[in-house]
Amino acid sequence: MNISALIDRHRMDRYINKAKKALLGSREKTGILFTIFVYTMLISLGFIYLYPMLHMFVTSFMSLDDLLDESVRWIPTHISLENYIEAFRVMKFKTTIGPTILLTVIPSLCQTVVCAVTGYGFARYRFKGKSIILVLVLLTFVIPPHVMMVPRYLMYTDYKMIGSIGVLLYPAILGQGLNSAIFILIFTQFFRQTPVSLDEAARVDGAGELRIFLTIAVPLAVPAFIVSILFSSVWYWNETYFSSLYLGSSNIGNQNTVTTILMELSRFEDSYKKYVQQVAGYWGAGGSVESIANEAIRMAGTMISILPLLIVYFLLQKHFVESIERTGITGE
Amino acid sequence: MGKKRRLRLGVTTRREMKGYLFILPWLVGFGIFFAYPMFQSFIYSISSVRITAKARIVKPVGFDNYVYIFTKDIYFVERLRAFFLNTIFSLPVILVFSLMIAMLINQKIKFKGFFRTLFFLPIIVVSGPVLERLISEGATTIPMIEQYGVYDIINEVVPYMLVEPISYLFSQLILILWYSGVPILIYLAGLQKIDINLYEAALIDGASSWVVFWKITLPSLKGIILINAIYTLVFLGTSEINEVIILIKNNMLNPNTGFGIASAMAWTFTVGLGLIMVIIYFIGGREKPAVVQKKLPAKKPEKKAKKILPVRG
Numbered sequence: 001m002n003i004s005a006l007i008d009r010h011r012m013d014r015y016i017n018k019a020k021k022a023l024l025g026s027r028e029k030t031g032i033l034f035t036i037f038v039y040t041m042l043i044s045l046g047f048i049y050l051y052p053m054l055h056m057f058v059t060s061f062m063s064l065d066d067l068l069d070e071s072v073r074w075i076p077t078h079i080s081l082e083n084y085i086e087a088f089r090v091m092k093f094k095t096t097i098g099p100t101i102l103l104t105v106i107p108s109l110c111q112t113v114v115c116a117v118t119g120y121g122f123a124r125y126r127f128k129g130k131s132i133i134l135v136l137v138l139l140t141f142v143i144p145p146h147v148m149m150v151p152r153y154l155m156y157t158d159y160k161m162i163g164s165i166g167v168l169l170y171p172a173i174l175g176q177g178l179n180s181a182i183f184i185l186i187f188t189q190f191f192r193q194t195p196v197s198l199d200e201a202a203r204v205d206g207a208g209e210l211r212i213f214l215t216i217a218v219p220l221a222v223p224a225f226i227v228s229i230l231f232s233s234v235w236y237w238n239e240t241y242f243s244s245l246y247l248g249s250s251n252i253g254n255q256n257t258v259t260t261i262l263m264e265l266s267r268f269e270d271s272y273k274k275y276v277q278q279v280a281g282y283w284g285a286g287g288s289v290e291s292i293a294n295e296a297i298r299m300a301g302t303m304i305s306i307l308p309l310l311i312v313y314f315l316l317q318k319h320f321v322e323s324i325e326r327t328g329i330t331g332e
Numbered sequence: 333m334g335k336k337r338r339l340r341l342g343v344t345t346r347r348e349m350k351g352y353l354f355i356l357p358w359l360v361g362f363g364i365f366f367a368y369p370m371f372q373s374f375i376y377s378i379s380s381v382r383i384t385a386k387a388r389i390v391k392p393v394g395f396d397n398y399v400y401i402f403t404k405d406i407y408f409v410e411r412l413r414a415f416f417l418n419t420i421f422s423l424p425v426i427l428v429f430s431l432m433i434a435m436l437i438n439q440k441i442k443f444k445g446f447f448r449t450l451f452f453l454p455i456i457v458v459s460g461p462v463l464e465r466l467i468s469e470g471a472t473t474i475p476m477i478e479q480y481g482v483y484d485i486i487n488e489v490v491p492y493m494l495v496e497p498i499s500y501l502f503s504q505l506i507l508i509l510w511y512s513g514v515p516i517l518i519y520l521a522g523l524q525k526i527d528i529n530l531y532e533a534a535l536i537d538g539a540s541s542w543v544v545f546w547k548i549t550l551p552s553l554k555g556i557i558l559i560n561a562i563y564t565l566v567f568l569g570t571s572e573i574n575e576v577i578i579l580i581k582n583n584m585l586n587p588n589t590g591f592g593i594a595s596a597m598a599w600t601f602t603v604g605l606g607l608i609m610v611i612i613y614f615i616g617g618r619e620k621p622a623v624v625q626k627k628l629p630a631k632k633p634e635k636k637a638k639k640i641l642p643v644r645g
Contacts, residue, residue, distance in 0.1 A: 038439060041436055042441070042447055045433060046447065046451070049506070049509060049510070050450065050453075051471070052466045052510075053457065055466075055471040056471060114358065117357065118357065120354055121354025124354075125347060130351075133355065140362065142566060142605075144570050145570070146570070146577050147370060147598045147602050148370060149594070149598065150372075150584060150591045151369035151373050151376065152365065152369050154372075154388070171361065171365045173357065173361075174357050174362075176365035184358070209350050234455070234456045238462075239459075240459070240461055240572060241460060245581065262461050263461075266460065266461035295469055298465055298469070302461075302462055302466070305461070305462060306456070310456070317452075318445070
């Protein structure tokens with residue numbers, strides 16, 4: 001009697017222990033509770049993260065009735081593409097997309113190439129004052145470019161470059177583009193990690209420095225190139241503060257200048273007003289036209305401006321994440 | 333002997349020259365687009381710059397511009413103060429939050445790729461005009477915050493000085509979290525560089541994961557945290573929705589104030605940022621070696637210490 005009770009208790013203990021282990025985890029395996037906690041955190045944080053984008057996405061498909069209807073929050077009653085069509089026209093998508101891509105791709109490619117060359121120089125050669133120059137590189141990152149804004153603007157004016165691609169291209173070619181310092185540091189770090197023995201072998205075989213760089217270092221540095229091109233095109237695409245100034249579109253009364261999609265987005269309200277007046281004039285209606293863009297149209301415009309980036313990101317995201325792991329961004 | 337030595341010297345200088353050749357474009361660019369404009373901008377900031385049809389007239393006026401922006405300009409001081417206060421409050425939030433997410437996605441979880449894609453997404457979306465849209469739409473705040481009267485509580489509990497930054501923190505919570513994209517990336521890379529042997533050793537010694545976090549993960553990440561802090565600071569400062577830099581541009585294009593005032597503002601802003609960076613550096617960077625030595629158990633002396641060192645940058 002006594003013994004069987006003891007055995008029962010022992011069994012109970014064992015079950016409790018097992019349950020405890022499964023829930024709380026042991027040294028070898030994480031418990032269910034912890035796993036649940038991790039996933040809850042990930043999903044809820046993920047939702048908070050995505051909330052603005054979901055809101056933007058959903059709103060952009062709403063018709064005016066849905067916007068006014070309080071009960072419609074997340075699912076539009078019917079999907080209307082009207083907003084997109086209108087936003088396309090307001091932002092003059094057809095005429096702006098070309099210059100935007102040009103102003104994004106060319107500077108970012110140039111910047112990547114120059115930063116790769118510079119990074120290679122820092123990683124593979126020893127020369128006097130290298131550490132000082134590296135500090136200067138850091139300085140170009142730390143000091144906000146707004147300090148240089150006025151003189152640069154005057155410089156571009158003097159050389160009649162305002163409104164041409166040169167305002168973005170020349171700094172990029174000379175390693176002073178958007179956040180160039182970051183890319184230089186990434187490349188420096190990356191080239192430091194690649195083995196020197198290959199270089200030595202090639203040098204013994206009589207290859208010149210440039211050839212070593214092009215045929216040995218560059219193929220090994222593909223991940224760094226991917227990261228650099230991606231980031232730099234994203235940053236160039238998104239930049240409007242300086243480009244609107246240098247490309248001349250923030251000058252008053254200057255209409256025929258280059259604009260990018262993001263710049264169109266930043267003055268969406270004005271463009272919309274003009275667009276509505278134009279359409280109204282076309283139909284012969286005048287006077288009181290409602291000329292304030294409703295939020296659905298504005299969100300559609302925003303969606304349009306980030307859509308190309310999203311597409312590129314989702315196509316390349318595998319390379320993107322892998323490359324980042326291999327570049328060792330944090331080396332400095 | 334002497335001849336041989338000269339020869340060797342020749343080779344090294346030639347290699348040095350090649351090194352310079354590789355960084356030559358950058359050096360030229362540094363001169364044209366950085367050093368010279370910096371210098372010029374300083375000159376402008378202590379001059380009155382008048383643009384006439386024929387030429388620019390730059391007349392030195394001493395520190396009048398600085399006096400003007402601090403005493404007469406109605407917006408500058410206020411916006412500068414708001415920016416720095418908000419930054420000081422959101423910086424730790426960003427740093428802690430991004431570390432949290434980085435540690436979460438660094439674990440063995442299912443759908444790792446999906447979560448990574450999700451958390452890196454803001455990196456490509458964060459841009460001035462897009463953020464402006466989202467803010468004006470009210471999409472950057474969590475709706476619950478207003479419903480449950482969080483602001484009333486803040487108004488009652490928090491001292492007057494801090495009401496503004498803390499309500500900013502809550503009202504722009506998602507926005508602030510969105511700035512964590514790149515810091516998450518940097519943390520992830522740092523986390524993966526921590527020597528796995530350290531964790532195993534701690535496990536054998538019976539350390540709980542809480543202790544492991546404070547004694548191994550955090551000290552190893554100290555340098556990374558510093559990098560992240562500085563990156564985030566620069567990022568917040570140059571963000572296009574930063575009202576200070578909007579003001580600088582407006583003043584630059586405004587014929588009444590002009591380039592002199594704009595330059596003075598830019599310089600003041602830069603010096604302010606620099607000061608915060610120095611403070612961050614002293615908080616985060618100064619006592620690094622002491623911490624590592626202290627935190628390391630005596631059982632694992634030399635070897636481990638060396639392995640942590642590179643991570644600290």
